[in-house]
Amino acid sequence: MGVVIAVASGKGGTGKTSVCAGLSTALADxxxxxxxxxxDIGLRNLDISLGLPDNGGLSFLDVCQGGYPLSQAARHPDYPKLAFLTAPMNCPAEKIPMESFQDMLRRARTEFDYILLDAPAGLGAGFRLAASAADRCLIVTGAGPAAVRDAARVGEVLELMGKTDIRLIVNRVDRDIMRAVRLTVDDVMDTAGLPLAGIVMEDMQVPLAAAFGRPLLRYARRCPAAACCRRIAKRIQGFHIPVALG
Ligand SMILES: Nc1ncnc2c1ncn2[C@@H]1O[C@H](COP(=O)(O)OP(=O)(O)OP(=O)(O)O)[C@@H](O)[C@H]1O
Ligand SMILES: [Mg+2]
Structure with missing residues (x-):
């Protein structure tokens, strides 16, 4: 039975979409x-981080409404095991019936090992849609105080929603900056009050891969951020991989 994982953050721009794409491609690899x-209804961009052609493809609402089967979800040209559903552009998140979204995921669980949901920033309807359907939640934060405070708040909200498997990913970790401000990943975990799923290093290959329309793990497979995504993907599968800076 497949596992549904929501990737959320609270603060915008922490790297949810980049990390979601990195983990998905690592798992497919x-x-x-x-x-x-x-x-991220209305503001979709996971297709870019996955390096998919910009032709929209089927949206999850197309499948939820019963017009299309899951088997018609776009397949990634580089990853035959990776399917993709984009976000609808013209339907407010509040209008998407939770029951039909959950129904679609029930079917998806029988066809896929992992279903990753790239949630929008904040605590609105899109976040709730993704979070309420998830078996596990990953909160992506930066190491800065604003992102960590928001991650802590999202963790509390998820707990109130009854979620028990909530883990933190500290993204854009820069050793020099962390050293300069005397901050450790342990400090970030303590402040957020959440266990760690892993860290992803600050890495210019992440925006470069997106700019060239390529998945990071194909564009720069040996770069630090790609290595971090592979390590987290192994942990997701239950392997014990120690956290290493770089
Ligand atoms: N590890 C990283 N190293 C360097 N840049 C990164 C890293 N992760 C993400 N970025 C960059 O940060 C920016 C925001 O990333 P991304 O779009 O993945 O964030 P997001 O949390 O999904 O944003 P939003 O809240 O708008 O959905 C992008 O320009 C991306 O290339
Ligand atoms: Mg995003």
């Missing part, structure tokens, strides 16, 4: 079947 769903 490791032989897992993956469905990646962009839940």
């Amino acid at each position: 490791m032989g897992r079947t993956v469905l990646c769903i962009d839940c």
Whole structure:
């Protein structure tokens, strides 16, 4: 039975979409079947981080409404095991019936090992749609105080929603900056009050891959951020991989 993982943050721009794409492609590289769903309704861009052609493709609402089967979800040209559903552009998140979204995910669980939901920033309807359907939640934060405070708040909200498997990903980790401000990843975890799923290093290959329309793990497979995504993807599958800076 597949596992549904929501990737959320609170603060905008922490790297949810980049991390979601990195983890999805890493899992697919490791032989897992993956469905990646962009839940950032109206502001979709997971297709860019996945390096998919800009032709929209099927949206999750198309499948929820019963017009199309899951089997018609776009397949990634570089990753045959990775399917993708984009976010609808013209339907407010509040109008998407939770029941039909959950129904679609029930079907997806039977066809995919992992279903990753790229949630929008904040605590609005799109976040709630993704979070309420998730078996596990990953909160992506930067190391800065504003992002960490928001991550802590999202963690509390998820707990109130009854979520028990909530983990933190500290993205854009820069060793020099952390050293200069005397901050450790442990400090970030303590402030957020959440266990760590992993860290992703600050890495210029992340925006470069997006700019060239390529998935990071194909564009720069040996770069630090790609290595970090592979390590987290292994942890997601239950392997014990120690956290390493770089
Ligand atoms: N590890 C990283 N190193 C360097 N740049 C990064 C890293 N992760 C993300 N970025 C850059 O940060 C910016 C925001 O990333 P992204 O769009 O993934 O964030 P997001 O949390 O999904 O944003 P939003 O809240 O708008 O959905 C992008 O320009 C991306 O290339
Ligand atoms: Mg995003």
